[in-house]
Amino acid sequence: MIIKRTISKENIAKLTKVDFAGKIHVVETPQDAERAATYLKQFSLLGIDTETRPSFKKGHINKIALLQIATEKEAFLFRLNKTGLVLPLILLLENPRITKVGVSLKDDVPKLHECAPFQPRGIVELQEFVRPFGIQEMSLQKIYAILFAQKISKRQQLSNWEADSLTEPQQQYAAIDAWACLQIYNLLQELKASGDFEIEEINEQNV
Numbered sequence: 001m002i003i004k005r006t007i008s009k010e011n012i013a014k015l016t017k018v019d020f021a022g023k024i025h026v027v028e029t030p031q032d033a034e035r036a037a038t039y040l041k042q043f044s045l046l047g048i049d050t051e052t053r054p055s056f057k058k059g060h061i062n063k064i065a066l067l068q069i070a071t072e073k074e075a076f077l078f079r080l081n082k083t084g085l086v087l088p089l090i091l092l093l094e095n096p097r098i099t100k101v102g103v104s105l106k107d108d109v110p111k112l113h114e115c116a117p118f119q120p121r122g123i124v125e126l127q128e129f130v131r132p133f134g135i136q137e138m139s140l141q142k143i144y145a146i147l148f149a150q151k152i153s154k155r156q157q158l159s160n161w162e163a164d165s166l167t168e169p170q171q172q173y174a175a176i177d178a179w180a181c182l183q184i185y186n187l188l189q190e191l192k193a194s195g196d197f198e199i200e201e202i203n204e205q206n207v
Contacts, residue, residue: 001197004146005136012141015151020175022073026166030083036076037088041098043071047182048102049140050111051161051174064111065161068178069100075175081162085115096121101185102178103127103140126184133188134199144180147187152176 027033040046051066067078067089078089092098093112101124102108109120127138137143141152156173166174191197 001191002200003133003135003197004200005134005202007137007142007146012145012151015145015149017153018144018148018150018176018180020075020172020179022070022075022175022179024171024175025074025076026171027076027078028082030086033078033083033086034088036078037086037092040069040071040076040092041088041095043098045099045101045182045185046071047178047180047185048100048105048108049174049177049181050108051177052111053160053162054158062162063114064108066166066174067112068174070175070178070182072179072182075179077166077171077174079166080115085112085118090116090118094119094121098122099124101126101129101181103143103181104138124185126181129185129188133191133197140177140180140184143184147184152180 025036027036047070049068050064051068052064053062055062063081065079065081067080067085069076069078069092093100099122103126105123105125109123112118126140126143130143135143135146137146141154144150144152153173156170159167159170161170
């Protein structure tokens with residue numbers, strides 16, 4: 001496999017859109033959040049992401065509204081604005097034996113601290129993890145496009161994540177963002193183990 005260093009927005013626009021075919025669980029009560037977090041403890045590898053309702057007022061930033069945690073076949077959308085960061089979720093985030101993979105976690109973790117104090121362990125930041133493979137992009141959309149030649153739609157990114165109920169497009173978007181982190185990590189681990197990849201030369205880039 002030849003890995004591109006970068007990819008343009010124009011080339012991403014030409015790609016087919018990725019869909020999440022797994023089961024999506026929208027978690028809206030503290031009790032359901034505790035049950036879901038307890039269930040997720042059995043997995044050794046999870047993809048994570050967060051969503052925040054956009055603020056169009058200068059200087060004002062809303063608290064995290066959604067924490068997404070994905071396995072290979074399921075995505076759990078924890079509506080933190082309704083459930084809070086319950087103890088089983090905190091213990092999951094602190095568990096060093098469970099690897100949690102995400103993008104821009106250095107930004108997400110401080111925001112999660114606003115919900116409750118915890119010490120994150122077992123965290124893998126994909127922005128750093130992709131560097132040895134020559135990838136110079138920072139966004140999930142571009143990293144995924146480079147590796148899988150599919151487009152993650154960002155249409156729902158600035159939607160209202162504190163709405164009474166999440167729409168189907170919102171659920172898909174949120175699930176994909178966490179699940180895609182898992183797919184990137186798994187593929188790069190396979191390539192690392194096999195050595196079956198080449199980094200595209202700079203003078204041969206086609207971005």
